[in-house]
Amino acid sequence: MKSNSSHVALGWIDLALIGVVTIWGVNAIVVKLAYAQIEPVAFMALRFIIPLILFALILLFWDRSFTLTRRDWVWLAGAGLAGTTFYQPFYLFGLRYSDASDAALIGATIPAFVAIISGLAGRARLAPRGLAGHRNRVCRSAR
Numbered sequence: 504m505k506s507n508s509s510h511v512a513l514g515w516i517d518l519a520l521i522g523v524v525t526i527w528g529v530n531a532i533v534v535k536l537a538y539a540q541i542e543p544v545a546f547m548a549l550r551f552i553i554p555l556i557l558f559a560l561i562l563l564f565w566d567r568s569f570t571l572t573r574r575d576w577v578w579l580a581g582a583g584l585a586g587t588t589f590y591q592p593f594y595l596f597g598l599r600y601s602d603a604s605d606a607a608l609i610g611a612t613i614p615a616f617v618a619i620i621s622g623l624a625g626r627a628r629l630a631p632r633g634l635a636g637h638r639n640r641v642c643r644s645a646r
Contacts (some may be wrong), residue, residue: 531603531610534595543595551587 537546562569571579598606622629 527610528607531598531606534598535603538599543592543599547591547595550591 534546541549594606594610618627618629621627
């Protein structure tokens with residue numbers, strides 16, 4: 504007798520994505536709890552210094568073939584500066600004066616805003632089915 508149920512196995516990418524979503528989901532709560540012990544500016548500094556050291560060690564000892572062009576460095580520096588200068592301070596100070604649940608709900612809208620801004624900037628064509636919530640159809644590359 505053949506079963507009609509379909510079973511889909513989870514791979515390591517699926518588990519990694521679940522891990523990322525879990526980390527993002529508890530992020531606001533962890534930050535709010537950390538604020539009881541440390542000021543936002545010190546927390547932000549630690550939040551960047553610790554990963555910087557970790558990633559530098561990984562690059563130093565793991566992958567000696569890792570190279571960046573001058574243009575890559577410019578884009579990387581610009582992205583880091585934007586994230587450090589704008590996103591993190593607004594997020595961390597905003598979280599200090601709001602509820603963790605409100606911050607999590609606002610943060611959950613970021614993918615929608617990225618899709619909209621990418622469409623308006625001509626970087627992606629927004630697919631109507633994706634905007635209606637159909638998976639794998641949010642946008643297509645405009646390139």
